[in-house]
Amino acid sequence: MAIRTYGPNAVDWEQRIDLDRLRRDRLARLRATLETTELGALLAFDFANIRYMTATHIGTWAVDKLIRFALLPRGGEPIIWDFGSAARHHQLFNPWLDGTRRARAGISTLRGAFHPNAGIATELARKIATELREHGLANEPLGVDVIELPILAALQAEGVQVVDGQQVFLEARRIKTPDEIALLTQACAMVDAAYEELYAFLRPGVRENECVGVVSKVLYDLGSEYVEGVNAISGERCSPHPHVYSDRIIRPGDPAFFDILHSHLGYRTCYYRTFAVGSASPAMRDAYTRCREYMDAAIAMVKPGVTTADIVALWPKAQEFGFPDEEAAFALQYGHGVGLSIWEKPIFSRLVSLDHPETLEEGMVFALETYWPAADGWSAARIEEEVVVTADGCEVITKFPAEDLLVAGRRYWTINQPLPTLREPESHRNTPAGRGEMRLPPQPDARGK
Secondary structure, eight states, X not given: OOOOOOOSSOOSSSOOOOHHHHHHHHHHHHHHHXXXXXXXXXXXXXXXXXXXXXXXXXXXXXXXXXXXXXXXXXXXXXXXXXXXXXXXXXXXXXXXXXXXXXXXXXXXXXXXXXXXXXXXXXXXXXXXXXXXXXXTOTTSOEEXXXXXXXXXXXXXXXXXXXXXXXXXXXXXXXXXXXXXXXXXXHHHHHHHHHHHHHHHXXXXXXXXXXXXXXXXXXXXXXXXXXXXXXXXXXXXGGSSOOSSOOOOBOOTTOEEEEEEXXXXXXEEOOEEEEEEESOBOHHHHHHXXXXXXXHHHHHHHOSTTOBHHHHHTTSOOGXXXXXXXXXXXXXXXXXXXXSSSSSEEEEEOTTTTTTSOOBOOTTOEEEEEEEEEOTTSSOEEEEEEEEEEOSSSEEEOOOSOOSSOEEESOOOBOSSSBOOSBSOSSGGGGSTTTTTOSOXXXXXXXXXX
């Protein structure tokens, strides 16, 4: 498999990402997966599933609203119900939806904001039941990804048998097409650039939230569709890992790690890097080394036929790094599929993978992430790499340097040499006495004796 990055623009002189092929291939995979089930149709409310099925998008503000819905009948074509103005846009600019035939006005309950007696749920269920009857599928199970209780009740009142359809979507999305892999690689390239800017910016005196702003600007300038989050963690906030940035001011000697999550034409990233600011303590360097070793062992194992259980067996148990069980340590030694959403299949975790392993296949794209708390009790390291499974191994598509711990910020000088970058952050600990290397002479008591 040749992994191409291309430029993000369309040109006439080079074959690049083929978006028409992307749409066709995604729908074909979804149809083929549906055919392996007993379901009559799939109904999607999840934003990523709707995009995978219909190649429609109305802005990331709608991601958590559950306001639009799409149906794929067995043997039929997908239908999207959307805000009236958005549906009109689809009719004009999305020819693959056949104009008004398969791009229609329709709305859900606005997560309950409509008055329950307004009949919105009943009307939605009527629309779906009508399509199922017209396709001869009224007596077949309907697979739904996520659903609100009033919608579920209304569908059941129409005589529709509702079952879990999320597994069908996730199974279809598990293997990426060549165009999906190219978009995921481009998304990583944008984060490479964001880390380059962040590394130059990171220094004592800046705040975590300022780092979030720097990263977001780079990504939006490069054409990101959505910066979902920048997990900026520094200093004593690194252990335990809070998973949310703050307004903390970064100090000399701090560890700082970041996770950058954004969307490029819908395709996401999950991409951690760790830095030391000004200098790193021996404890921090040791934590990073261990974190890197777990990562490298996992990447070296990745190839078709290997299972998620094989990978997680290389990682430490929860009790080895300070947690009582795997649920308490979940997502610290972790892996997950990346595509139109995170997280997708396959999942790598000692919580589930040892007992329920998944087999790796060519064309999977996933992120592997490791964590290790330092012996000083407050520092920690976090590394994440995204990989594409190839015919005989894998290719890493996250390229910003992470082989060893990088030190960011100004280089300081003493009288005759650079200040070492491997040092304890507290100045008094860098004296022989502070390190316990020099015995101080006896001190006089209060009487001077």
